[in-house]
Structures are given as structure tokens and as C-alpha cells.
Amino acid sequence: MAAAAFERRVLRRAAEHHYLRVRLELPDGGARPNAAQFKQLVVTALRELHGEVGAALPVDVLTYEEKSLSAILRVISSGLVKLWSALTLLGFYQNRRCAFRVLQVKPYISVSTCVIWQQ
């Protein structure tokens, strides 16, 4: 057994990325975007609010569920405010009214709000 060593590190504001759990609302009930179209919509939202520099912000669509139009996005922490504001202010997808609902924002990718309350 190696000499029992104890180490403790406290990392403050050190998460490189933030994770957003989002849902797209498309009230007209028309065709749903696929994953690539969803990602393109996120890029469009960034471009509309923050221009070409904003659109170049690396955003990852980690998961996407077409049925519920919900996704987990990953963005570098310094881009969180830009991404969140862009999603909030997006109003149209292919001339159809839409809205992004940002359900959770976390510095660690953890599970969604516990479902046990639904029992």
C-alpha cells in the first residue's frame, strides 16, 4: 500500500464549459427540425444577436431528442451569457414562431430535475 496520501483541491469557477438543458417550442405543430437543423438554428440565433463573431462561438449539441425538441448544449463558460441571451431572443424558425425555453444551466453535466416528484 502506498503511503496514505490525502489531497484536496478546491476549484472555483473552473469549469471550462457550461451545460444548458433547453427545449424548443414550436406551437404551430409543423415539421420538427432534425439534429443538424437544430444546431443550425442555434448558430442562427447567435448570429442574429452577436454577429459573425458570436456565430463562431463553439456550441455542442450533446443530445437532441426530435420528439420533444429538447437538447443538452455545451458552451465554453465565457460564452454562456452570449448563448443564453441569443436563445432567449430568438423568435422565428423558418418564418415559424418559436421560443427556446432554457430549463437548466449548470457548470457540470448532471441529470435533469429529479423525476421522483412525478410519482
Next chain:
Amino acid sequence: MQPAQLGRAPRHLLVCERGHARHPRSRHAAHVRDHAYSCRVSFLIPECGLLPEVLKSTIADIGDYYLVRSLPIHELVAHEFIDAFVKKGSCYALTYKTKIDQDNTAALLPNGKLILSVDKDTYEELGLQGRPSRYSGKKVMRYSAEGSTLMSYFSKHQIQALRPKITFSTLRDLQCPVLQSNDLQGKPEESCSTEELFEWLGAVLNQVSLDNKSSSFLSTYCCPEPNTVVEKAFLCTITGFIIPEKIIQLLEQLCCYFGEPKLAYWLTLTVHGFADSPVSWRESEHGFHKGGENLYNFVIFRNLDYWLQMAVGAHDDCPP
């Protein structure tokens, strides 16, 4: 907004500890015990396809929790209740479907302390002076305590016994980071850091596909390097109101898993706290802010070294 603020994310803390599970002064059990309210426990064992024998009885014995509707909180400070349950220890309670940043919330700790998180009007009405008082609000409560006597004690209220939901799955061809137990920070080309492991584990638990190229349009996320591909990995998730005593038992049995030679180098145990709990560790106040995260994760190595990551958000104190 100033440019500096545009790039600033909310404050969050990640505490990373390294120790050995059999060291007499190891604090791993104390950390679990101090975190009272857990809603989801998951463990992942690489190179394993089925629930190991050593864990079967602990899983079967996770224990029920109880949902009591329309219970006035003053019943929790009644002498009969305290004598029947609180003095026996291991009695935990938390209000149900209350939002910590909007609603009045209550929590009962096993040491008998009742934590009330109330709004301004309620506080003024109650005349609280930092101590629990008679509170006539009607809230649904959740309890977790020993025995079926809770059912008879609260029989005049609507009480329901609930079983935690347990799911098993076997992941195939999973890319797992290579870790060195004595190196939390990792070394390029040799091992991954604790933060990389934490992010990878979050991806696995959220079914993020790791089979990805960083040049993909959708996502650049890939398993951290260096990594190995394991043929199978066993994932078990328990969702409900799970008390620390059961988590400590589970942790102990996971350490016993390595009592016999195994292919896996490490396994993980992840515990999520309730996002709307009024406390995180011990009696530190917990707030939701934008996510309500208060979770911890163990990585147990073959030699029983462990890593522990404890993560909280902006409205939390640093975990002990």
C-alpha cells in the same frame, strides 16, 4: 453589460479530494453522512455485465420512503413524533414539490434539527428567531425512516409508502478514461484529470454519444484522452429519497467488489442531491440559482484509493 461581465459565468465550486478508503482517518463516509438529501444514486462498473453478487442484498434492501399529504409541520416537533422517530436516528424529511427560491420549504435532519426556509411574509407572521416554531402551513412531506410504524403513526393523514425506482443497463463498447489514482491532475498522454473524468461521467449518465469525431458539425465532444474501450460496463440507477446510511452501505460494498481480482481499474458512484433542498452539506444553506446542483461522485480504484468530487453552484457554501 460591461464586456468583462459578458464573459463571466456564475460562481461554482468543485472540491476534489483523494484518499484511501481503508485509512483510519479517511473522511469518505463522513462526507456521505453530511449530505442528507439525495434523490438519485448511480454506479458504473466497467468490465462488468450484471449486478455483482456483493451488491445484490444492498440493492434489494434500499428501503421504502413515505409520502404524507397535508401534514402540518408542527407535527414534526410534537413530543410523540420526536420520541417515536427522531430519537431513534436516521429520520429525514423534506417538503414535496416546493421550490427553494419561491416557496416555503422545510427539512428535518437526523440530528433532530428542523430547517425552515420561509418567505418574508411567513417569517414576519411566525416571529421566528432562528429557531423552529409552531408552523401551521399545510405541506406534503416526504420521510425516510425505519420500519412500518410511520404508516401507523400518520394513518390519519394520507400516507403512501414508495419504493425507489431501480434501473439496470449494460453499456457496450464504452470508451473509458485512463486514470492514475495518485494523480488528480492527470498527465498528458498518461492519464486524465479529475475534471475530465467528471465531465465524461456526466456525459455517460446523460446518454451523450461518445462515438464522435471532434470535427462533427453537431458536437465536438469526445472521450478524453488517453482512453480505453471496455467491452461492457454495468450501470445501475436508483431514484427516490435515499438516505446516507444506505449510500454508505453501497459504498462499502463497492469497495468489497475489489476484494477479488477484477478486470476493472476503477468504478464510480454518483449521488445527486435534491435541487430544491434547503441545505446541501451539514447545515449549509443551499439555493437553486440556475440549476440547484449539489452532487458528489466517488471513483474507487482497485487498490481502494478513492477520488471524491463534490460540486455546488452559486448559492452554496463550500462543501466541508
